Amino acid sequence: MATITVNGKQVKVDAAPSTPLLYVLRNDLKLNGAKFGCGLGQCGACTVLVDKEPVYSCLTPISVLEGRQVTTIEGLGTREDPGPVQRAFIAEQAAQCGYCIPGMVMRTQALIEHKPHASESEIRDYMAPNLCRCGTQIRILRAIRRAMNEMRTASAEIAR
Amino acid sequence: MNAPHSRRTFIAGTGALVVSFSLNRAFAQEGGAAAPKPPGPKLPGDLSKFPKMDSWIKLEADGRVTVFAGKAELGTGIKTAFTQCAAEELDVASSAITMITADTALTTDEGYTAGSHSMQDCGTAIRFAAADLRAILLELAATRLSLDAASLKSADGTITAADGRTVKYGELVEGLDQHRDVRAETGIKKSGTFAVIGKPMNRVDIPGKLTGGESYVQDMRPEGLLHARVVRPPAYGAKLAGIDTAAVEKLPGVVKVVRDGSFLAVVAEREDQAILAMHVLEDAARWNDTTALPKQSDIQSYLRALPSSATTILDRGTIGQPGVKALRATYSRPYKSHGSIGPSCAVALFDGGNLTVWSHGQGMFPLRSALSKLLSLAPEQVRCIHTQGSGCYGHNGADDSAADAALIARALPGRPIRVQLMREQEHGWEPFGPAMSAQASAAVDDSGKLIDWQYEVWSNTHNMRPGGAGNLLAGQLIEAAFKPDDPKPIPQPEGGGDRNSIPLYALPNARVISRFIPQMPIRISALRGLGAYLNVFAIESFMDEMADLAGTDPVEFRLKHLEDARARDVVTKAATEFGWQPNAKLPRGRGQGFAFARYKNLGAYCAVAMDVSVDRQTGIVKIGRVVAAVDSGEAVNHDGIRNQIEGAIVQSASWTTLEEVTFSDKEITSRDWSSYPILRFPDMPDSVDVHVIDRPDQPFLGTGEAGQGPTAAAIANAVQRATGVRMRDLPLNPARVKAAIGV
Ligand code: FES
Ligand code: FES
Numbered sequence: 001m002a003t004i005t006v007n008g009k010q011v012k013v014d015a016a017p018s019t020p021l022l023y024v025l026r027n028d029l030k031l032n033g034a035k036f037g038c039g040l041g042q043c044g045a046c047t048v049l050v051d052k053e054p055v056y057s058c059l060t061p062i063s064v065l066e067g068r069q070v071t072t073i074e075g076l077g078t079r080e081d082p083g084p085v086q087r088a089f090i091a092e093q094a095a096q097c098g099y100c101i102p103g104m105v106m107r108t109q110a111l112i113e114h115k116p117h118a119s120e121s122e123i124r125d126y127m128a129p130n131l132c133r134c135g136t137q138i139r140i141l142r143a144i145r146r147a148m149n150e151m152r153t154a155s156a157e158i159a160r
Numbered sequence: 161m162n163a164p165h166s167r168r169t170f171i172a173g174t175g176a177l178v179v180s181f182s183l184n185r186a187f188a189q190e191g192g193a194a195a196p197k198p199p200g201p202k203l204p205g206d207l208s209k210f211p212k213m214d215s216w217i218k219l220e221a222d223g224r225v226t227v228f229a230g231k232a233e234l235g236t237g238i239k240t241a242f243t244q245c246a247a248e249e250l251d252v253a254s255s256a257i258t259m260i261t262a263d264t265a266l267t268t269d270e271g272y273t274a275g276s277h278s279m280q281d282c283g284t285a286i287r288f289a290a291a292d293l294r295a296i297l298l299e300l301a302a303t304r305l306s307l308d309a310a311s312l313k314s315a316d317g318t319i320t321a322a323d324g325r326t327v328k329y330g331e332l333v334e335g336l337d338q339h340r341d342v343r344a345e346t347g348i349k350k351s352g353t354f355a356v357i358g359k360p361m362n363r364v365d366i367p368g369k370l371t372g373g374e375s376y377v378q379d380m381r382p383e384g385l386l387h388a389r390v391v392r393p394p395a396y397g398a399k400l401a402g403i404d405t406a407a408v409e410k411l412p413g414v415v416k417v418v419r420d421g422s423f424l425a426v427v428a429e430r431e432d433q434a435i436l437a438m439h440v441l442e443d444a445a446r447w448n449d450t451t452a453l454p455k456q457s458d459i460q461s462y463l464r465a466l467p468s469s470a471t472t473i474l475d476r477g478t479i480g481q482p483g484v485k486a487l488r489a490t491y492s493r494p495y496k497s498h499g500s501i502g503p504s505c506a507v508a509l510f511d512g513g514n515l516t517v518w519s520h521g522q523g524m525f526p527l528r529s530a531l532s533k534l535l536s537l538a539p540e541q542v543r544c545i546h547t548q549g550s551g552c553y554g555h556n557g558a559d560d561s562a563a564d565a566a567l568i569a570r571a572l573p574g575r576p577i578r579v580q581l582m583r584e585q586e587h588g589w590e591p592f593g594p595a596m597s598a599q600a601s602a603a604v605d606d607s608g609k610l611i612d613w614q615y616e617v618w619s620n621t622h623n624m625r626p627g628g629a630g631n632l633l634a635g636q637l638i639e640a641a642f643k644p645d646d647p648k649p650i651p652q653p654e655g656g657g658d659r660n661s662i663p664l665y666a667l668p669n670a671r672v673i674s675r676f677i678p679q680m681p682i683r684i685s686a687l688r689g690l691g692a693y694l695n696v697f698a699i700e701s702f703m704d705e706m707a708d709l710a711g712t713d714p715v716e717f718r719l720k721h722l723e724d725a726r727a728r729d730v731v732t733k734a735a736t737e738f739g740w741q742p743n744a745k746l747p748r749g750r751g752q753g754f755a756f757a758r759y760k761n762l763g764a765y766c767a768v769a770m771d772v773s774v775d776r777q778t779g780i781v782k783i784g785r786v787v788a789a790v791d792s793g794e795a796v797n798h799d800g801i802r803n804q805i806e807g808a809i810v811q812s813a814s815w816t817t818l819e820e821v822t823f824s825d826k827e828i829t830s831r832d833w834s835s836y837p838i839l840r841f842p843d844m845p846d847s848v849d850v851h852v853i854d855r856p857d858q859p860f861l862g863t864g865e866a867g868q869g870p871t872a873a874a875i876a877n878a879v880q881r882a883t884g885v886r887m888r889d890l891p892l893n894p895a896r897v898k899a900a901i902g903v
Contacts, residue, residue: 015430015432016412016432019430019432020432023430023431023432026379026431027381027387027430027431030381031372032372032373032374032375032376032379033371033372035378035501035502035550036378036502036503036580037501037502037503037583038503038583038832038833039435039582039583040583040832040833042583042832042833042834043501043583043833045501045502072372073370073371073372074371074372077371078371079367079368079371079373082367082370082371086370086371089366089370090362090366090367090370093362093363093366093799093803095235095363095366095369095370096235096236096237096551096803096804096807097234097235097501097548097549097550097551098235098365098366098369098370098375099235099376099500099501099502099549099550099551100501100550101369101370102369102370102372105370121842123841124841124842124844125841125842127841128840128841128842129840130841131501131833131838131840132501133499133500133501133550133551133553133811133838134235134551134807134811135806135807135808135809135810135811135814136803136806136807136810137810137839137841137844138806138810138844138845138847138848139803139806141841141844
């Protein structure tokens with residue numbers, strides 16, 4: 001039995017401490033967002049945030065998550081009320097099959113929090129761990145820039 | 161025993177993937193071959209095979225509309241385009257439409273969702289069926305209101321008379337026989353009157369995919385679900401010599417080890433338990449392995465030395481014209497992986513002697529046929545339901561995992577089983593896109609025109625899809641193994657290995673020979689574009705070589721040999737939007753390239769212009785600005801077309817500059833993303849702009865595979881202009897580029 005905090009909620013899960021977070025998210029918590037892509041830390045399909053850092057949930061055992069905050073795409077917004085990064089991806093229609101997209105969204109979220117003014121090459125470098133086979137990257141980059149602009153504008157407004 | 165599936169509800173409660181259905185769909189599907197031939201001209205699209213209206217569309221009394229597509233959503237946005245077709249022709253809101261796709265219990269058998277056929281075959285049928293349904297509703301309303309049908313207007317599911325009286329579609333359903341032949345002569349709307357077709361419409365599936373909705377077969381969690389993993393042999397042909405399963409069976413959560421011959425799988429309560437148990441099982445398995453693979457470095461000459469049969473697919477004029485200048489060149493491509501980001505997955509349930517399989521394969525009816533053979537069931541006892549997966553780009557591991565799930569489910573009746581392949585299994589065992597080579601020779605006359613053209617292409621088949629149970633990996637591994645089907649070439653005009661081997665150019669004297677190699681040392685099948693990728697790469701590289709020989713700008717040289725007006729338009733559009741300059745002066749190490757093809761010579765026209773820079777130190781080819789023009793006929797969803805072409809360009813850039821399946825004398829060695837690298841974000845083109853040339857009232861032309869070939873050739877042509885070196889063997893990866901430019 002382990003206790004983890006996912007999208008702000010504490011949950012107890014009946015799984016071995018070495019169980020990768022990905023399977024707990026997908027099967028125990030029935031959260032579809034994080035995807036299995038490789039289990040090897042090579043593709044980023046499983047990307048979630050742990051305390052605002054992007055991590056490969058396929059390689060993160062639940063034993064290291066005590067006292068930490070896990071955020072998945074479900075924690076960013078809902079279909080009815082999507083968060084700013086989700087909205088930007090929808091606005092740019094940045095998906096083909098969409099399998100890689102939740103991982104892309106989570107890494108984008110981290111990018112914007114860490115580097116709200118990232119240059120084009122910084123964006124590309126930051127996104128390098130995440131693969132897309134459908135070739136949606138050009139649209140994903142557009143969505144990232146859109147999200148960045150909108151979130152910057154929003155925080156500027158709050159600051160005023 | 162035959163129809164227990166149509167009301168299956170065990171999966172109910174899991175949300176988005178639920179289809180609860182009360183129609184007897186077997187009724188709607190009858191027709192096809194057995195139906196009396198409808199009078200009049202051949203019906204358009206797949207209406208010619210399934211002429212009944214309710215095979216495609218069904219109006220309910222509450223005004224809701226269900227559309228049935230025998231084609232599947234593969235991540236290309238086809239569900240959205242079909243919705244637009246139906247909404248336009250029937251005059252209903254898109255939100256009133258429920259789309260059902262590829263389900264052997266509910267939809268027609270439209271074969272495989274492949275070859276960029278969905279819009280022509282299925283989209284066309286949906287449009288005509290919806291248009292005729294609307295016409296019938298107008299006639300019924302006219303009778304009810306004692307008015308002339310022509311005086312009535314329809315919009316948003318309601319018919320309105322000039323005097324203001326209205327009739328809702330749903331009110332007309334009672335007594336309406338929807339199981340009737342579609343009258344093609346009703347026709348479809350003309351462009352200029354469209355409210356939905358050609359207008360922006362967001363993809364219907366994207367919001368769910370962006371918010372953790374249940375979108376994929378991987379996301380299915382029916383009550384009582386068990387998780388399974390398979391153990392694949394270490395190499396082709398390896399046989400399981402022995403295994404002690406006692407240790408595995410004692411592991412926590414393990415429910416069962418399933419073994420049949422060399423087919424090996426383990427089922428557990430939890431997915432992570434299944435994966436752990438799979439690793440233990442892998443260690444416990446002893447294999448007899450005698451297969452020897454050819455040497456990878458010699459694969460092209462190995463393949464060309466195998467027996468082949470030659471077919472002359474073009475013989476025009478008198479070949480052998482010497483011209484004033486001539487050239488000969490050979491081009492090749494290695495095996496390529498589909499490399500889906502999500503390894504293949506399926507869910508299966510064996511219950512009461514009936515099997516239900518949820519699969520992201522491209523053909524639910526062919527899969528049903530193969531699974532019924534594999535499990536010795538009647539086809540009626542098997543239902544296959546298409547459920548989305550990660551993009552497949554052809555025949556990947558999807559059908560194999562469906563067969564794995566089916567075999568495992570049979571061993572554990574009553575429990576739904578989900579099996580997903582591991583990354584190494586997907587990469588190691590998928591049927592690859594075949595290695596190929598081609599030889600071109602040509603001559604130009606003193607006016608700089610092509611006077612002679614000869615081309616030969618060597619290829620395996622590009623279609624080892626199921627059909628037979630032996631085309632499923634599990635079918636080859638079980639004790640009572642099935643033999644794979646005999647490989648067959650796909651005939652022209654679509655072609656397989658020889659797809660697009662006949663240039664669209666006006667060539668007075670030309671011969672094209674297709675050499676079909678039956679023997680397959682590496683497991684292969686369909687990969688996006690089939691032979692078109694290599695043939696367009698070869699022809700369009702060679703066109704540049706011939707243009708240089710003739711001393712003509714490559715864009716001008718193409719136009720000089722193109723008579724097809726729509727081909728000329730896309731070439732001109734791409735060149736203009738790119739700002740193509742003959743002999744553009746670019747800094748050292750940079751070059752621009754151009755290429756064009758009409759996919760299959762029947763589908764969409766696509767031209768690509770780009771610039772690249774080549775780093776002489778590293779050999780890395782970096783793509784800068786890309787501009788493409790595409791003509792897909794009447795454009796239903798412009799953004800959908802752009803998305804497809806953008807994706808094709810990026811994917812082909814990866815195929816062309818990096819990708820190559822590797823193998824030792826025993827086994828496939830490219831088994832993950834580090835041994836089979838694909839392009840990552842920092843390597844992406846600086847920009848990709850796609851210009852859609854809309855052709856109102858023209859038939860739909862398939863788009864999904866149109867961009868791959870032109871992109872490959874445009875890259876090679878640009879690299880040649882950047883370095884002065886012509887590279888004819890794919891991929892143009894850093895090691896080869898360095899070797900070619902001699903650093
Ligand atoms: S699934 Fe975790 S990195 Fe690929
Ligand atoms: S959209 Fe299909 S893998 Fe990225």
